[in-house]
Amino acid sequence: MADFSLAPLAPVVRREVLHGLQQRDLRGVRMDPGTVRRLVRAWEGVESLLHLDPEKCPVSGFNAASHWRELIAWVKAAFDRFRGIDPGAVTELNLTTAGVTSHLTKSGRRARASATVDLVPIRQPWLRGLLLEWVHAVQPNSSVFRSTLQACTLASTTLSMKPGGGQDPAALRLPDMDAVITAYGDARKPDGTLYSYGIRTALRRYFFGLLDFGRGEGLLDDLSPRFAANAHHTIPRVEEDEDEAAKAIPEFVIQQLDSHLGPFGRDDPRFPRSGLSEDDLAWMLQTAYIVMRDTGRRPREFCGLRLDCLKYDEGEHHLIWDNFKKKRMRRLLPITRQTVEAIQAWQRRRRELKVTQASANYLFPAATSDRKYPHMDSGDFSRALRFWVDGLPALDSDVPDDDGRPMPFDRSRIFPYAFRSSFAQRHADAGTDIDVLMDLMDHRSPDVTMTYYKVTMERKRAAVQTLRLHSVDRVGRPAPFSSNLSYESKSVAVPYGNCVEPSNVKAGGKKCPIRFQCAGCGFYRPDPSYLPAIEDHIRALKADRELAEAMDADAFVIRNITDQIEAFQGVIERMNARMEELPAEIQAEVEEASRVLRKVRAGGRTLLPLSVVQGPGAQA
Structure with missing residues (x-):
């Protein structure tokens, strides 16, 4: 039956219901006669629909609550217009x-x-x-x-x-x-x-x-x-995802993740397997992690890699990838041999697997044929990464607690896109030229790439601010610089410390009057960031002394080398003694500042990240 009667209703309610039904019909929304008949019985004795609660429909059945709410809403809207509400x-x-x-x-x-x-x-x-x-x-x-x-x-x-x-x-x-x-x-x-x-x-x-x-x-x-x-x-x-270089995951955290890579992809009840064994699923996800970490591609870009994504040309391996965001396809990215080996190991296994027809040409296949993309969904990978990271027994930061132990690292900072920022920041810290990093990131604007160099410079300034207060002279007496500007402009970094000799500073460290016998010079100003370099120099001097003795060199030559060894050893002993006197939190601050400055001084045209692990092929 497709008819209903409004006769049982009060005259006002009858007109209200007719108005509401007409408006619903004009919207092209389905109207169910059976539902209206049940609503009419509920409205018997009601003076006006305005007095009813739109959220308390007493009638059950198909679309009853929807009819109830909408008819009351239309009546209230008409009444508001009638009253001329502002x-x-x-x-x-x-x-x-x-x-x-x-x-x-x-x-x-x-x-x-x-x-x-x-x-x-x-x-x-x-x-x-x-x-x-x-x-x-x-x-x-x-x-x-x-x-x-x-x-x-x-x-x-x-x-x-x-x-x-x-x-x-x-x-x-x-x-x-x-x-x-x-x-x-x-x-x-x-x-x-x-x-x-x-x-x-x-x-x-x-x-x-x-x-x-x-x-x-x-x-x-x-x-x-x-x-x-x-x-x-x-x-x-400025795109959000390119704007926050501060999202980069610190390298020491990535190293911790690498050391616990084995469980990634195992015992995850939420990841859609599509027939993959637990070993194959873990192998696939771990390979995707390695590619993500070592190449800095966006999540969909590494998830959507083709099965034939490797190219060898002129002695270099390249990754063939698609920039979906900017619609620039078939891009080439130089990658390391270790990354290539991880991809090749998975490629061999991947070709043996039965996957959906839609996924046949992809390195990381989709879980089922009805997925949004024919390759692994970046959302599925992100959830698998979160499950693995949250399940790790420990993940330390570089911030000590009151007892000097490292505090836990904030695991919410670990997500796929953060590895892209880590890739870029790694290169910026290593001194990769901005034009090279622009190409690696596939940026069109240098302003976006420069974000990572700004972070590097901020870290350098903070490191200088810390270490300028811990500089000493050649006999270990405190010789702090008055400001960051003084540290940068009145000294020059030589292999084993800073030098404040004016002519050498002016010449950029290339006019040393005594040819880098720093430990015997009154202008020598080392700080803790140079300790590893000094230790290496001592080992080199000892090797030189052994060679000189084997060559039956004159005593003054051997004596000169011995005096340098003893002088540099004295520098190390006195700086270490001063460090041990500092509170634990200050020691940690100095050590982190030293790491930053050593990175800056070692900067060169590094082309690819060196943070790689052996592919998971052997364990899958």
């Missing part, structure tokens, strides 16, 4: 009665939006009213509405922190708009990471579009003309 005073918006339609997702399905939206976060009545008028006039889909709502909420929050709180539209000026655009440029997700460039520019575009609508419809006659778009209101084009 849109700026409305604090809740029903998307259905406002005409907001569902949008189609990429898969072709229609997204379902929440029935109501809280407008309280938009604190300025003029802005809230403008949004409501725009919704009723334009009737956007839910995706456009959500983006415009986000733009209004962020603008409202920014204006509320300005003098006057943005309440008077006539008082707004260009600096207020500057503040709003700045907020869009720094818009962040709930986890604190920066939104993509596309989303941040969309916020700006939707807000300006809303203002243009209001001015065009005569709704913003009171809004100051100075509160408008200007030529300098642009969003900086």
Whole structure:
């Protein structure tokens, strides 16, 4: 039966129900007669639908709650219009009665939006009213509405922190708009990471579009003309994922991960196996980890590698990869022999496995044929990585606790994209030229690549700030530099310490009057960062002395070498003694600063990372 009767209802309720049903029908939404008959019985004796709670439907059955909520919402919306309620005073918006339609997702399905939206976060009545008028006039889909709502909420929050709180539209000026655009440029997700460039520019575009609508419809006659778009209101084009070099996982943490690689991919109940044995699954995931760690590719880029992803040309191995983000395909990246061996071992095993037809040409196959991508999903890999990392027995940081023991490392900092930052930071710390690193990262803007060098320089400055206070002279007396500038400009790094002899400093360390017999020079200023170099030099001097004795060299030659050995040994003993007198936390700070400066001094054109482990093939 497709009919129903409203005769049992009170006259007012009868008209309310008819209005609601007509509006639902205009939306093209299915109306179920059986459900309406049950609702009519529930409404018998009711004076008006306005008195009912939309969330407490007493009727069960197909779409009963949906019919109940929507019909009541339509009646309330009509009643508000009848009373002439100021849109700026409305604090809740029903998307259905406002005409907001569902949008189609990429898969072709229609997204379902929440029935109501809280407008309280938009604190300025003029802005809230403008949004409501725009919704009723334009009737956007839910995706456009959500983006415009986000733009209004962020603008409202920014204006509320300005003098006057943005309440008077006539008082707004260009600096207020500057503040709003700045907020869009720094818009962040709930986890604190920066939104993509596309989303941040969309916020700006939707807000300006809303203002243009209001001015065009005569709704913003009171809004100051100075509160408008200007030529300098642009969003900086820096991608979130390239912007935070500080996300890099420290190398000593990666070394700890490498030492516990064996369990990765085993006993993980959540990872879809698609017929792979536990050994094969572990082998695949561990190979993907090695590629991720050693190449610095984005998650989808290493997950989507082709089965024939290796190329040997002119004595070098290259990885063939696709830059999906920028749509630059078949890129080449030089890789180390150890990385090649890990990939080749898995390739041999991979060709023996039965995989889905869609995954036949991929190094890391998809779990099933109905997956979004024909290769391993980066989300699946990320979850497997999290399961493994969270299950490690220990993961130490370089920060000591009150007892001098290392504190635990924050495991939430370990995720696939962080290894890309580690790859870039590793090269920047090693002194790789910026143009070379740009090519390795496949960046088009040097500003993005320079982010990692800024981090390196910040670390260097911090290290100098620490070590300048621990410099000594040749007999071990404290000889601190007065400032970082003094450390950098009034001294020059020679093989075994700093030198402050003016002519040698001016010549960049190439005019030593006594040919680097530093331990006997009054201008010698070593610090703890040079201890390993001094120890190496002592070993070299001892080897020279043995050679000189074997050659039956004159006594003064052997005596000179012996005196140098004793002098340098004295430098080491006195610096070590001073270090032992320091509190444990200061010792740790000095040791970390020493590591940083040694890296900077050793900088060269390093082409590839050296942090590699043997491929997991032998253990799978």
